[in-house]
Amino acid sequence: MIKLMLACCKLYISESRNRVALDLIERASKQYPEAAIVNKFEDEAYNRVGYTLVSKFTPNHSWNTNPLQKAVFAMVETACEAIDLELHHGTHPRLGVVDHICFHPLAQASLDQVSGLAQSVATNIGNELQVPTFLYGAAHEEGRSLDSIRRELGYFKPNSMGNQWSGGPISESIQLDPNFGPARAAPGTGVMVIGATRWVDNYNVPIMSTNISAVRRIAKQVSGRGGGLASVQAMALTHGDGSTEVACNLLEPSVIGADQVQFKIEQLAGEEGMVVGKGYFTDFSQEDIIEKYLKLGFVD
Structure with missing residues (x-):
């Protein structure tokens, strides 16, 4: 009996009001139809959208040939080109244009297997897009938690009037210690946090x-x-x-x-x-x- 192995990625983008940008991001994912968007959740007040993508998972293949890896990277690259974090306002905190990416195993895939997928995506984003990228959960060798990274980077403190977040919390002058990418964040893109966990x-x-x-x-x-x-x-x-x-x-x-x-x-x-x-x-x-x-x- 063949095992059903699926990988899921939840990708949160700091934008819900710019229709042109979101259309471009979604079009980028459609280059890889086997990595399908199965849910899209938009929140106008938060100015944030969450995408849920799923694809078949074959652990013996190269991570870079996985359609989910390709689709997620294409969406992130497009988001960084189409959205300027410095112009962003909303009631939800964020660390970057793409605030958070998390991979989950589905069906008979394992957490260890999808953690490799998360690491591959983080490597490409950090090295190719030059965005400081932090790992957490099973993707991090010590299992670092998401909230510990967020607390360290000032995620939970509103930086504008009326409990709003304006732009990102991180100044480009602050020295960072990401797992991949440069040690300083560009103000227009911020940083990204990528992990692998069981379902949340x-x-x-x-x-x-x-x-x-x-x-x-x-x-x-x-x-x-x-x-x-x-x-x-x-x-x-x-x-x-x-x-x-x-x-x-x-x-x-x-x-x-x-x-x-x-x-x-x-x-x-x-x-x-x-x-x-x-x-x-x-x-x-x-x-x-x-x-x-x-x-x-x-x-x-």
């Missing part, structure tokens, strides 16, 4: 309040780092008029899932006298993503 669910819960300080307290109490739910990362972000979101990464969704996160936030917000809306996922489940890819007919 992204679940955002709206709170009908503009009291960002109170929502930050809630987010801290929800997160594992703050003594809340293990394997949950959470941060508070302004989201449109009159609401703030607790944006969560569920690192082990089979252990701590969305229902538990929703309940915990409702409990904490109730203590603050706040109304909570129903949370939402920014992507499909991994089972649905596999099904969507199989329906495209690329797997015999």
Whole structure:
């Protein structure tokens, strides 16, 4: 029996309002149809778009011949050409034009296998595009975490009025220590963080309040780092008029899932006298993503 091996990449770009740029980025990926975009999530307030791509995975082949590697690199190269980070404003933090890339194994692929794919993409971006590139998770030899890199580079601190992020947090004068690429970041592109992990669910819960300080307290109490739910990362972000979101990464969704996160936030917000809306996922489940890819007919 032939194993079904798939690799998934979630690619987050710091732009959702520039239609010309996004069309160019998506057109770049279509050069490699076997690496299909199976989900696109745009957020106007965050000024951010997330793409989910999937392709067949053959570990015995060269990384550079993998259609997912080629599609991701083409999208990143186009994004760096089409978007100027210095002109960017939004309520979601970011480190670069392409803020975050993460590879996940699907079906019978392994985490070790897709970590090589992440390393290959990071090498090409750092060396060919000359963008400082940091590795995390299984792609990093010591398993460095994503949030540790973000904290070190100032990701979580708004740098503009009204809890907005303007441009990137990193000055070109700051000396960096990336895994690949130059030691200084160009202000128009910033830096990139690339990793490989097991599946992560992204679940955002709206709170009908503009009291960002109170929502930050809630987010801290929800997160594992703050003594809340293990394997949950959470941060508070302004989201449109009159609401703030607790944006969560569920690192082990089979252990701590969305229902538990929703309940915990409702409990904490109730203590603050706040109304909570129903949370939402920014992507499909991994089972649905596999099904969507199989329906495209690329797997015999």
